[in-house]
Amino acid sequence: MAKLNTEALDLSAGIFIRSMPVDEWTTHIQVQFRQLRVVTHDPVVLQPGTKLRPADVTEEDVELHSLVQRGLELGKKTNIPKYAAYIRRHVTGERVGVLPPIHLWTEQPLSTHQFTDQGVLQNFLCVPHGLKLIAIDGETQLASHYHLQQDPGVPQDVKERHATAYLSAVVHDNRPYLQARQFFYDLNVLGVRVNSTIALAMDTADPLMAVVGRLSEDIPFLRGKVERIARQIKKTSSKLIKLQDLRQCVVNMVHGISGVQFGTKPAPVEKADLADLETVARDWLTAYTEAFGSELTDREGCVAGTGTVLAAVGAMGKTLLSAPAEERDSRREALIAGLKQVDWRKGDHWLGTVLTQTPKGNFTINGPKQSAYAVYAALYHSENGAYRRVRGLPVLASESS
Numbered sequence: 001m002a003k004l005n006t007e008a009l010d011l012s013a014g015i016f017i018r019s020m021p022v023d024e025w026t027t028h029i030q031v032q033f034r035q036l037r038v039v040t041h042d043p044v045v046l047q048p049g050t051k052l053r054p055a056d057v058t059e060e061d062v063e064l065h066s067l068v069q070r071g072l073e074l075g076k077k078t079n080i081p082k083y084a085a086y087i088r089r090h091v092t093g094e095r096v097g098v099l100p101p102i103h104l105w106t107e108q109p110l111s112t113h114q115f116t117d118q119g120v121l122q123n124f125l126c127v128p129h130g131l132k133l134i135a136i137d138g139e140t141q142l143a144s145h146y147h148l149q150q151d152p153g154v155p156q157d158v159k160e161r162h163a164t165a166y167l168s169a170v171v172h173d174n175r176p177y178l179q180a181r182q183f184f185y186d187l188n189v190l191g192v193r194v195n196s197t198i199a200l201a202m203d204t205a206d207p208l209m210a211v212v213g214r215l216s217e218d219i220p221f222l223r224g225k226v227e228r229i230a231r232q233i234k235k236t237s238s239k240l241i242k243l244q245d246l247r248q249c250v251v252n253m254v255h256g257i258s259g260v261q262f263g264t265k266p267a268p269v270e271k272a273d274l275a276d277l278e279t280v281a282r283d284w285l286t287a288y289t290e291a292f293g294s295e296l297t298d299r300e301g302c303v304a305g306t307g308t309v310l311a312a313v314g315a316m317g318k319t320l321l322s323a324p325a326e327e328r329d330s331r332r333e334a335l336i337a338g339l340k341q342v343d344w345r346k347g348d349h350w351l352g353t354v355l356t357q358t359p360k361g362n363f364t365i366n367g368p369k370q371s372a373y374a375v376y377a378a379l380y381h382s383e384n385g386a387y388r389r390v391r392g393l394p395v396l397a398s399e400s401s
Contacts, residue, residue: 016124047062104169133193245311253315
């Protein structure tokens with residue numbers, strides 16, 4: 001832990017932050033951002049080549065930062081405004097969220113002090129005036145806090161609320177930069193990033209995922225058959241449809257086949273009537289699963305339950321969502337009737353759409369982004385040659401392929 005100073009308290013020695021020592025070099029701190037910005041630099045101004053740096057940022061600061069951190073570029077840089085918006089919703093109570101601790105580092109030794117605050121003995125970490133701590137983990141979050149305070153679109157009362165909100169951080173002091181660099185590696189590389197399927201399943205704030213979750217329970221065929229964790233369904237699994245594929249199906253009911261562009265990213269649904277979407281999706285997918293339950297169950301022999309086909313089926317459902325309520329039943333029946341003509345068995349008739357054949361003659365499934373448009377045409381556009389092929393009809397010379 002930082003060295004315990006038992007001398008008389010000297011408040012002029014630096015910035016005192018409530019703390020809890022962990023070991024000889026590590027201290028947890030509870031800190032308001034108005035304090036944190038006194039003992040750190042905005043990571044943006046520490047980037048090489050940055051113009052208009054504050055006067056207290058030296059080339060030595062920039063060089064030291066580069067020894068223990070990567071640059072703020074590409075996805076890390078573009079994530080700052082989005083992270084700032086999340087922080088804003090979090091501190092204002094618009095959303096229940098969590099901010100992970102930021103790990104801060106300095107080569108210099110720090111000291112802790114004990115004194116009684118309202119009758120309780122408290123530990124305080126002292127950061128000397130002028131000393132700046134560097135974030136070796138959580139730097140994007142730190143930059144986002146600065147961004148929020150600098151954003152002219154954020155009301156002043158929100159900025160004040162944010163500045164006085166408490167954050168959690170871990171301070172590593174009296175460590176050479178090579179150890180700090182190793183900490184960066186340990187914190188950023190050793191962990192296993194959660195896969196996109198689990199991330200989707202855990203995102204309770206996504207309104208679409210709430211709809212998808214209810215559909216997976218309300219539609220009889222889907223109940224207990226949706227794989228929520230694994231990226232791929234094992235041959236021995238009783239699951240039939242991946243959560244991500246079910247979500248893509250619902251996304252495409254809003255956006256049409258172009259909805260595949262969103263993938264696992266958030267899809268805008270602000271203009272959609274979610275209650276109506278849920279009703280139409282439930283009716284459409286209930287009809288589809290009841291009509292083709294055996295084909296969906298035969299995952300090895302049929303393509304009806306593949307993510308690419310479900311994406312196309314969802315896009316077909318968009319026509320139901322946009323139809324007047326009194327016409328939806330008849331349109332849904334017509335769509336199902338058209339799909340009943342389809343030969344869902346894997347075979348050459350699906351090549352160029354959902355299937356590709358390997359040199360050894362095996363079939364592989366094409367993903368939604370790669371082939372959803374072609375599958376959508378095969379299922380829905382009667383003028384397309386693939387439409388006739390998957391139905392076992394002769395392809396006319398005048399028809400497009």
